[in-house]
Amino acid sequence: MIKIGRGFYYNVYDLSNGRVLKTPRSRFGQISQLVIWYIFKPKILITELKRAPYKRKAIENEWEKTQRVIENIPHLIGHPTVISAYTYEQDKVIPLGNLYHILSEEQIKEKIDQYTDLTFEAWKYGVADTVFNFFLNIGMDKNGQLIFLDLNEFTQRKDEILFELKSLRFFRSPSFIRLPNGELKEYIRNKFEESFTKDNLDKYWNRK
Ligand SMILES: Nc1ncnc2c1ncn2[C@@H]1O[C@H](COP(=O)(O)OP(=O)(O)O)[C@@H](O)[C@H]1O
Numbered sequence: 501m502i503k504i505g506r507g508f509y510y511n512v513y514d515l516s517n518g519r520v521l522k523t524p525r526s527r528f529g530q531i532s533q534l535v536i537w538y539i540f541k542p543k544i545l546i547t548e549l550k551r552a553p554y555k556r557k558a559i560e561n562e563w564e565k566t567q568r569v570i571e572n573i574p575h576l577i578g579h580p581t582v583i584s585a586y587t588y589e590q591d592k593v594i595p596l597g598n599l600y601h602i603l604s605e606e607q608i609k610e611k612i613d614q615y616t617d618l619t620f621e622a623w624k625y626g627v628a629d630t631v632f633n634f635f636l637n638i639g640m641d642k643n644g645q646l647i648f649l650d651l652n653e654f655t656q657r658k659d660e661i662l663f664e665l666k667s668l669r670f671f672r673s674p675s676f677i678r679l680p681n682g683e684l685k686e687y688i689r690n691k692f693e694e695s696f697t698k699d700n701l702d703k704y705w706n707r708k
Pocket residue numbers: 504505506507508509510511512520522578590591592593594595636637639649650651652
């Protein structure tokens with residue numbers, strides 16, 4: 501199996517049948533990932549290393565919630581099948597961050613519009629992504645549909661997502677921060693500002 505991705509929590513392998521296998525990373529893998537990410541930012545590295553034991557527990561503590569999300573919105577998260585605790589298969593997608601280098605600016609704007617629609621669609625089921633890290637955690641499936649590929653960043657509590665909206669969390673995601681200034685970033689800023697509002701949350705939340 502070829503490894504095609506990894507985050508802090510998961511290793512991701514191509515199953516060569518349109519699906520991927522996602523297995524939790526070992527402690528050692530997680531610690532080395534932090535070192536790789538923050539080697540030139542020692543202050544952040546130390547903070548992250550201190551937090552690591554608590555973060556590690558997150559997957560285990562949140563697993564019940566994750567399974568509820570899987571039952572609730574399988575079509576928006578790549579039809580996961582649980583293999584064993586914390587391990588699952590999912591439709592293979594192209595992460596938006598990889599498309600960024602291939603698509604024209606107009607096409608990326610379309611993807612951003614699809615992304616806000618996807619967010620509303622999840623809200624209708626009472627599920628919300630709390631980190632808005634769209635380049636890393638959103639992908640396009642073989643039908644051209646966007647899905648959430650990261651299952652650990654959801655909440656099913658309206659007060660929690662409202663808190664994130666009020667604090668403009670979407671402007672603090674690495675995906676947004678790292679975008680170079682320019683027309684595309686302004687487009688995304690406006691789109692998020694008009695989309696990720698309390699009014700829209702009230703309009704869509706739990707409407708299915
Ligand atoms: N279904 C998928 N298809 C293709 N690549 C994926 C898929 N799921 C994850 N990846 C890749 O692996 C990375 C880590 O997966 P993710 O679920 O975000 O794990 P983590 O919780 O560790 O961040 C993603 O950012 C993406 O690049």
